[in-house]
Structure formats: C-alpha cells, structure tokens
Amino acid sequence: xxxxxDDIRSSLTQYNQDIEFSHGRPLDTALSAVKLKIxxxxxxxxxxxxxxxxxxxxxxxxVAISWLKLxxxxxxxxxxxxxxxxxxxxxxxxxxxxxxxxxxxTFADTYSNKYSFGPYNGFxxxxxxxxxxxxxxxxxxxxxxxxx
Amino acid sequence: xxxxxxxxxxxxxxxxIISKTGQAxxxxxxxxxxxxxxxxxxxxxDFSAPVNSTGSLLKSLxxxxxxxxxxxxxxxxxxYLVYGRGPxxxxxxxxxxxxxxxxxxxxxxxxxxxxxxxxxxxxxxxxKIHREGSSIYLKNGHNDSGLxxxxxxxxxxxDFNGKFTAQIVKELNESFDAN
Numbered sequence: 001x002x003x004x005x006d007d008i009r010s011s012l013t014q015y016n017q018d019i020e021f022s023h024g025r026p027l028d029t030a031l032s033a034v035k036l037k038i039x040x041x042x043x044x045x046x047x048x049x050x051x052x053x054x055x056x057x058x059x060x061x062x063v064a065i066s067w068l069k070l071x072x073x074x075x076x077x078x079x080x081x082x083x084x085x086x087x088x089x090x091x092x093x094x095x096x097x098x099x100x101x102x103x104x105x106t107f108a109d110t111y112s113n114k115y116s117f118g119p120y121n122g123f124x125x126x127x128x129x130x131x132x133x134x135x136x137x138x139x140x141x142x143x144x145x146x147x148x
Numbered sequence: 149x150x151x152x153x154x155x156x157x158x159x160x161x162x163x164x165i166i167s168k169t170g171q172a173x174x175x176x177x178x179x180x181x182x183x184x185x186x187x188x189x190x191x192x193x194d195f196s197a198p199v200n201s202t203g204s205l206l207k208s209l210x211x212x213x214x215x216x217x218x219x220x221x222x223x224x225x226x227x228y229l230v231y232g233r234g235p236x237x238x239x240x241x242x243x244x245x246x247x248x249x250x251x252x253x254x255x256x257x258x259x260x261x262x263x264x265x266x267x268x269x270x271x272x273x274x275x276k277i278h279r280e281g282s283s284i285y286l287k288n289g290h291n292d293s294g295l296x297x298x299x300x301x302x303x304x305x306x307d308f309n310g311k312f313t314a315q316i317v318k319e320l321n322e323s324f325d326a327n
Contacts (some may be wrong), residue, residue, distance in 0.1 A: 026151070044151075066156055128159050133252075
C-alpha cells in the first residue's frame, strides 16, 4: 500500500512533468538538490505530522505544500510597477496559487477513495531566499479504511 | 530544523518586522531633550523627532534564519536609539560617536556659523554628548524610548499564528508525546 507521500509525488508527476519535487527537506537543501529552471516549479512537501496509528479510523495528517517559482531580479512586487515582459511577484504568486489549487483538487478527486480532505488554507510567499515567489497551501487529510 | 513552509512563514514575518521597523526609524517621533547653556544657566527644551537622518540605519536592516531562530540585524547603535546614550564614563569613548556625528553633519548639510570649522563643530557636538548624554537619554534616561514598541503588534502576531505554524507545532508535539 502506497503512502500519502508516494501518492502526492505520483500525482504531481502526472500533473506536470517539469515539477521539481522535494519532501521533508529545508528550503536550502531542496534548492541545492535541484537545478531549478526559470518557469519550472519547485514543490516542497513538508514532513506530514500524523495523529493516530495505522488502522485508527480517525487517523489524520496535516499537509503543507509550498508551490514556488524563480522570480526575476527585476520583478517588482506590484504588477503596476512591472515591465510588461517581466512577471511581477504578484503575478507569480497568483499563477502558483492557481496551479497549486488545480493540482490539489485533481489530487482530491483521484484519491477520494483513500482520503477525505479538509478545507484548504493558503497564502502567497514573496521573494523567499531572495529568489523564489509562490503560494503555500495547507490542508488536513483523514485516512479512509474499507469497511466490511 | 524548519520545514520549507515554516521557513516561508517566518521569512514573511521577518519582512513585515523589517518594514515596520524601517517605518519607525523614518517617521516615528521620539521624545528627546536638548540642553543649552546661556550665561551660565542650564536650560532644557523638549522636542520630538524621528531617529533616521542619514539612512544608514535603515539600510542596515536585514534578517537571517539560524536553525529555528529568527535574527534581525541593524547597526549596533540602534541600542542607543532605544535606550539612550548616557554620559561617557572614565573609560572614555571609542570614537564611534564622532564618526556617526560626522556622517550626520554631512548628510544634513549642516554649515557651522561663527567662523568655526566643521571639525570644531564636530568636537563641540561630540563633547556635549560625552558630557550630557544623547537627547534621547536626556529625556528618557535608559528607559525604553518606544522606538520599536509599534513593531510587534497584536495584528502581526495574530497573522503569523494564523498561518498554521502554531497548529503544526502543536501537532508535532502531540505526535512526539504519543510515541
């Protein structure tokens, strides 16, 4: 039986093959491990803390995913201040928000027989490590088990 | 060790703190007291003014996440802007006051009057501070001048806590306790 991390990894690969995926690593380690290209996404999945033990019907996990993209050195925060050809940080964050939520809904549909999902919370992330902008979402999953 | 999303949340908090601190430097009036001697009489006068003049303090603000600790850096004399600089004791100064005052004179474009030179003006101002203490000290003693009191607001702390960090920490603790 696959773990939720395996399921997330598999789902992300199917969603977009150019995603660089990192699980459980601090940002510095994740960045140094991947050769992130402009316009590709870095998706960092935090280690999932789990309440309950295997077989527990109320077993839950808290998922936090950071969906990030390289911002350009001259990306201004606001769209209004930006050159037309350069994506602003605001636009990058909105793009990552949209991509992340689209994937999250796809994941929830695909694995609805295995997990039930709590509401999503999210917030934008600007100029992290002076180079990344994106969106962070968190949600709770409850593990389902087949009933006899 | 922080997870990726925790580091992002803390970076966001740091950026907010630095922004609010910079605003305080530039625009928050700090209560001060000046001292003048006229005909042997010591006269004081209270006034308020922001602390930022040359902009060097503002430019010095930066942050670093070291392990699980957020560290905010600024030029070391920010301590005196919060707690005042008292008169210099018998050990003498280290020249730092003189350097800062010289930069301040140049940044403000202050021209000495009464046919004294810039160096003489620098000497007089620096001597005054060594003898009496800074204007912030004269008004507040070594008590908190309130420069940074508006930085960590309840709103900022609530926003930070709202970004799930506290909940994640709680769940991690429960997970460790259960094991």
